Structure formats: C-alpha cells, structure tokens
Amino acid sequence: MQCKCKCKDKVDCAMLLKQVYQAGFAMDDVVLYLDTHPDDQDALDYFYYVLNMRNEAIQVYEEQCGPLMADGVMAENYWSWINDPWPWEGECG
Amino acid sequence: MDCDTKQLYPEFLPGTGTYDWEVVRGVDMSASPGTVIRPDMPLGSGPARSELASLASIPLSQQEMPSGACPWIQSKKSGCSCNKSGTDAASEPPVMKCPGMISDQRTEKCPERSAWQMPDKRPERPAWQMADRCPQKPAPQMPAMRPGQKMGVSPAVSCPSMPPKPSQVSDAAECIDQFPVGMTYVPWQVWQRVFSVETAMNMGTIFPDLFKPFTKGGCR
Numbered sequence: 001m002q003c004k005c006k007c008k009d010k011v012d013c014a015m016l017l018k019q020v021y022q023a024g025f026a027m028d029d030v031v032l033y034l035d036t037h038p039d040d041q042d043a044l045d046y047f048y049y050v051l052n053m054r055n056e057a058i059q060v061y062e063e064q065c066g067p068l069m070a071d072g073v074m075a076e077n078y079w080s081w082i083n084d085p086w087p088w089e090g091e092c093g
Numbered sequence: 094m095d096c097d098t099k100q101l102y103p104e105f106l107p108g109t110g111t112y113d114w115e116v117v118r119g120v121d122m123s124a125s126p127g128t129v130i131r132p133d134m135p136l137g138s139g140p141a142r143s144e145l146a147s148l149a150s151i152p153l154s155q156q157e158m159p160s161g162a163c164p165w166i167q168s169k170k171s172g173c174s175c176n177k178s179g180t181d182a183a184s185e186p187p188v189m190k191c192p193g194m195i196s197d198q199r200t201e202k203c204p205e206r207s208a209w210q211m212p213d214k215r216p217e218r219p220a221w222q223m224a225d226r227c228p229q230k231p232a233p234q235m236p237a238m239r240p241g242q243k244m245g246v247s248p249a250v251s252c253p254s255m256p257p258k259p260s261q262v263s264d265a266a267e268c269i270d271q272f273p274v275g276m277t278y279v280p281w282q283v284w285q286r287v288f289s290v291e292t293a294m295n296m297g298t299i300f301p302d303l304f305k306p307f308t309k310g311g312c313r
C-alpha cells in the first residue's frame with residue numbers, strides 16, 4: 001500500500017513527534033504540581049519553559065510533517081488533514 | 094456505662110433488660126429481640142421510648158416531677174445518685190457526684206430541666222485527644238492552610254521541616270502518632286531539580302523524588 005504521508009523524512013517526523021510528546025508530558029506533570037502549589041514560582045517558570053518548548057515542537061512538526069490537530073492545518077486552499085494516513089492505516093508512526 | 098453516659102442518654106436504662114413500660118403493663122419483654130411494634134399501643138410510645146420520654150405528651154401541670162432530684166435519671170436504676178446538699182431541694186439544686194469520677198471535673202449541679210429535655214451538650218473532648226495513650230504528649234497542632242491550597246492536601250506540619258532529610262525521617266515517624274487517626278497524610282512536596290524532558294518521559298515523572306519503579310522484591 002502506498003503511503004499517503006507527505007513527510008519528507010519519516011524518521012525526522014517521528015523524532016519531532018517524540019519531542020512534542022516529551023514536552024507535553026513534562027507540561028502535564030508540572031500542571032499536576034501547580035494544582036497543589038499554585039504560588040510556586042519555580043514551578044511556574046518551568047511550566048512556561050516546557051509550554052514554549054511544546055509549542056515550538058508542534059510548530060516544527062506541523063511545518064515539516066503536517067498538522068497534528070485539525071486546527072493546525074496550514075494549507076489555505078486544501079484540507080491537508082487528509083494527507084496523513086488514517087489511524088487504521090498504521091503508517092507514519 | 095457510667096454516670097455521665099446516663100445523663101447523656103437518659104432514655105437508655107440498662108441493667109435488667111426490662112423497660113419501665115413493660116413493668117407497668119406487667120409484660121416481661123426481657124427476652125425480646127428488640128424493638129417491636131405493638132398493635133395495642135399508639136405510635137411513638139413503643140419500647141424504644143421510655144416512660145420518661147412518653148411524659149412529653151403529658152401537660153407539665155399533670156406530671157409528677159421528682160422534686161429536687163435529677164428528673165431525667167431514675168435513682169433505682171442509675172449507678173449514681175443526686176445527693177441533696179440542702180434540706181429544701183426545690184430552693185437549692187442538689188449536687189450530683191458520680192462515683193469513680195474525678196470530683197473537680199465531674200461535679201456539677203443538676204440543672205432544672207424537664208424530663209424530656211436532653212442535656213445541652215456533651216462534655217467537651219477534642220476528637221484528636223489521645224490522653225489515654227500518650228498523656229505526656231501535647232496536643233497536636235493542625236497545620237495551617239496555605240493560600241490557594243485545596244482541601245485534602247496536607248501541607249508541611251509543624252513537627253519536621255519539609256521535606257524531611259534522612260536524619261529527620263525518624264522524627265516525622267514519631268510525630269505521626271500525634272495526628273488524628275482515620276486520616277491519611279502525604280508529605281508536602283517541594284520543588285526540586287527535575288529530569289530533562291527526554292528522561293522524564295522514560296521515568297514517568299519529572300520529579301526524581303517520585304521516581305519509584307516497582308522492582309522485583311519491593312519498591313526502590
């Protein structure tokens with residue numbers, strides 16, 4: 001089956017996606033900490049640090065590998081969301 | 094059941110297993126399994142209520158109040174008695190002294206109450222008091238809530254500084270005996286150096302203190 005993925009380099013996309021996961025996991029964990037420590041400045045600084053890291057990772061991924069979510073579609077005249085394989089196709093990670 | 098308890102629960106008169114209404118009616122219900130509903134009795138006057146409680150439905154003027162005595166205690170069944178301190182019990186309320194109790198704490202005057210009135214309040218005894226087990230230890234100081242702190246989260250207590258250093262762990266363990274029972278306590282987490290995002294993903298946490306993998310033979 002021919003892969004419909006427009007990824008230039010599947011390995012890079014997997015690596016970029018992993019960076020998104022890593023930054024997102026750290027953000028989720030510090031959110032749990034902030035729920036009980038809302039006035040911890042160190043935790044707040046770390047939250048914004050990993051938030052920016054996650055946003056940058058998402059931006060880089062979407063620029064090279066396509067949208068991660070529907071609101072990340074960048075094409076103006078084409079719905080690029082369908083370029084990536086569907087979950088049941090088992091392609092591209 | 095001590096005298097104090099009888100004052101708090103005047104309707105419960107143990108000893109013979111027979112309630113007053115049974116004696117009045119000539120019925121021996123000592124072997125009764127418990128509360129029953131008798132068709133020949135109006136609702137609300139069953140065995141769960143004592144004769145004294147049923148007096149509430151009788152106008153006050155028609156009741157025979159035991160003058161000078163604690164009206165809610167029947168001396169024939171109670172373990173303590175109200176010793177009249179004067180000849181005229183109506184003018185001067187008697188002083189109740191319960192045997193086996195500390196006189197300076199438990200001596201009280203019998204207030205003038207109606208038979209159907211319960212005592213206003215129970216003896217003030219903090220729920221966390223552990224005088225029997227640890228009489229030498231002071232009462233624990235409940236930790237103050239921090240701004241924005243949610244309920245159910247235990248902040249740092251006054252005993253050890255948090256987080257406890259290895260040398261302070263034993264102090265925290267000793268202090269736990271002074272906390273209220275039936276509760277769970279979690280040490281207050283403080284910010285620390287965190288794993289890198291790459292490492293945290295593999296460790297399952299960004300906090301090294303929370304990295305406790307389950308290994309064979311116990312948790313590390």
